[in-house]
Amino acid sequence: MILRGALSIFGRDLIVLRRSLFSELLSVVASPLTLYLAFGVGLKGYISQVEGVPYGVFIAPGLISMTAVLAAFEESAWSMWFHRRVQKTIEEYRVSPITVYDIVIGKLISGFAQGAIKGVAVALVIFVLTPFSFPLRNLGLYLLFISLGAMIFSCLGTICGTVIDKPENIGRIQAVVIMPLIFMSGIFFPLSSYPPSVLPIISLLPTTALFEGARSALLTGSCGPLHLAILLVTAVIFFILAVVVFDRKIEE
Amino acid sequence: MSPALIIQGLTKRYGSLTAVDRFSLELRQGTVFGLLGPNGAGKTTLIKMLTTLMRPTSGDAFIQGESIVTAGKRVRALIGVVPQENNLDRYLTAQENLVLHARLHGMAPRDYLPRIDRFLELTGLSSRRNDFPDTFSGGMQRRLVVVRALIHLPRLLFLDEPTTGLDPQSRRALWEQLRTLRSEMTIFLTTHYMDEADSLCDRIVIMDHGASLVDGSAQELKERYAHAHIYELELRRDGDRYEELFQLLPQVTSLERERDSFRIVLRDEESLKPLMDSIQSGDIRRICLVEPSLEEVFLDLTGKMVRE
Numbered sequence: 001m002i003l004r005g006a007l008s009i010f011g012r013d014l015i016v017l018r019r020s021l022f023s024e025l026l027s028v029v030a031s032p033l034t035l036y037l038a039f040g041v042g043l044k045g046y047i048s049q050v051e052g053v054p055y056g057v058f059i060a061p062g063l064i065s066m067t068a069v070l071a072a073f074e075e076s077a078w079s080m081w082f083h084r085r086v087q088k089t090i091e092e093y094r095v096s097p098i099t100v101y102d103i104v105i106g107k108l109i110s111g112f113a114q115g116a117i118k119g120v121a122v123a124l125v126i127f128v129l130t131p132f133s134f135p136l137r138n139l140g141l142y143l144l145f146i147s148l149g150a151m152i153f154s155c156l157g158t159i160c161g162t163v164i165d166k167p168e169n170i171g172r173i174q175a176v177v178i179m180p181l182i183f184m185s186g187i188f189f190p191l192s193s194y195p196p197s198v199l200p201i202i203s204l205l206p207t208t209a210l211f212e213g214a215r216s217a218l219l220t221g222s223c224g225p226l227h228l229a230i231l232l233v234t235a236v237i238f239f240i241l242a243v244v245v246f247d248r249k250i251e252e
Numbered sequence: 253m254s255p256a257l258i259i260q261g262l263t264k265r266y267g268s269l270t271a272v273d274r275f276s277l278e279l280r281q282g283t284v285f286g287l288l289g290p291n292g293a294g295k296t297t298l299i300k301m302l303t304t305l306m307r308p309t310s311g312d313a314f315i316q317g318e319s320i321v322t323a324g325k326r327v328r329a330l331i332g333v334v335p336q337e338n339n340l341d342r343y344l345t346a347q348e349n350l351v352l353h354a355r356l357h358g359m360a361p362r363d364y365l366p367r368i369d370r371f372l373e374l375t376g377l378s379s380r381r382n383d384f385p386d387t388f389s390g391g392m393q394r395r396l397v398v399v400r401a402l403i404h405l406p407r408l409l410f411l412d413e414p415t416t417g418l419d420p421q422s423r424r425a426l427w428e429q430l431r432t433l434r435s436e437m438t439i440f441l442t443t444h445y446m447d448e449a450d451s452l453c454d455r456i457v458i459m460d461h462g463a464s465l466v467d468g469s470a471q472e473l474k475e476r477y478a479h480a481h482i483y484e485l486e487l488r489r490d491g492d493r494y495e496e497l498f499q500l501l502p503q504v505t506s507l508e509r510e511r512d513s514f515r516i517v518l519r520d521e522e523s524l525k526p527l528m529d530s531i532q533s534g535d536i537r538r539i540c541l542v543e544p545s546l547e548e549v550f551l552d553l554t555g556k557m558v559r560e
Contacts, residue, residue: 011352016343092339
């Protein structure tokens with residue numbers, strides 16, 4: 001069966017996730033909810049509308065997307081690192097009759113699933129606790145953006161978990177690369193705030209394509225084709241990179 | 253019957269260092285094969301290449317006729333691997349570890365579930381099937397790793413130092429487990445324990461610096477390579493006088509004494525007569541030839557220097 005190995009590895013990750021689902025969700029919901037309350041509610045009196053929508057509505061899609069892609073990154077990075085460096089279970093996978101693609105895809109699906117579950121949890125909490133709402137027909141397009149974003153961040157996490165040996169360096173990558181890229185991409189402010197000289201560079205960032213595209217998809221049901229194209233190309237490049245890097249590094 | 257394993261000039265180089273140097277070997281089906289060597293001899297590198305974890309720099313090996321270089325996936329379906337370190341998944345129970353392994357090998361539940369039951373029963377782990385490996389003793393974890401490697405009934409089982417760190421009881425239990433398998437599969441094990449190799453293996457290769465030094469059964473190696481002629485002599489009286497006397501004999505190359513018992517190493521077979529002539533027959537309580545051990549062969553071939 002195609003991807004038998006990938007699905008077996010994904011099945012393993014689901015068993016483990018099921019055991020700690022409640023505590024995982026509790027911890028993952030806390031951070032975006034705090035940000036929403038701090039910025040969306042706290043600044044409501046100071047910032048009424050951004051690009052024609054209330055500020056709370058402006059930041060909500062980005063917070064949900066951010067939760068999903070960060071969860072995908074963290075699951076892939078830490079899981080790969082842990083299986084490679086601590087448990088050495090990657091070696092057990094590699095002496096089974098499956099391919100490198102199975103291992104990488106299995107971890108990608110796990111990262112993606114974690115992102116989806118945690119993104120949905122944050123979305124539900126935001127919907128329940130705040131007046132944020134959106135047309136349901138827009139959900140499909142929004143999920144397409146989130147899926148591509150989760151895949152990109154899952155690939156990035158897989159690469160980090162594969163090449164980084166010291167665990168603290170995964171945290172550093174997250175603090176120095178991932179978070180700035182996310183915050184630069186207009187989750188909390190409109191891109192029109194950037195100076196015109198910087199804007200073309202910011203617009204080409206995959207994170208900008210992800211957060212801008214996802215927000216537009218959820219709130220208006222439309223998206224710029226450039227955003228989708230950037231995400232698709234980035235996802236393909238990162239997937240190939242993840243497979244090549246894993247294949248090379250793991251043999252050392 | 254085709255050989256279980258054919259290794260043809262397998263080589264692994266890391267820059268200027270040659271970890272395995274044109275290693276060749278052929279193993280018959282059903283052999284229990286032991287690979288011995290000091291630390292850094294290249295044993296683990298060789299196993300990693302044979303289990304497709306590492307690509308060889310040159311050469312090839314064939315497991316049941318399948319090339320490790322060009323048919324890695326088919327090779328992996330034929331082998332079971334017990335690595336040097338326990339790599340059980342600590343977030344899965346014992347049973348879940350085994351199920352995951354079976355699924356990675358494409359087995360259906362109707363095939364793997366009865367087999368898991370049987371193996372857990374045989375190894376005394378049945379009552380702990382729903383416990384996490386972290387709660388197991390070292391010996392139990394090791395037995396579980398062996399069971400995991402057997403679930404898909406491999407044709408060739410690789411064990412890399414399977415009993416390192418185990419207490420004597422756990423080692424013996426694992427030996428028993430391996431003895432029951434010898435009729436069903438070919439076993440390739442590396443070990444630092446000479447008694448383990450002596451007790452389990454039909455055939456032994458001692459390797460060092462990436463190359464094979466000797467090849468044969470434990471008995472053959474002992475007969476071929478243990479040159480020392482060691483005797484244990486127990487006297488009735490005059491231990492001090494005889495000690496002085498033995499020290500003067502040119503045929504005695506080494507002498508150890510504990511009260512009236514001596515361990516005497518003679519230069520060659522002809523040295524026995526001068527030794528016997530020097531002792532009054534009434535003073536001898538017991539004299540016997542000491543069988544050379546595999547450890548002496550090993551040290552003779554690989555030296556006594558401690559390796560990193």
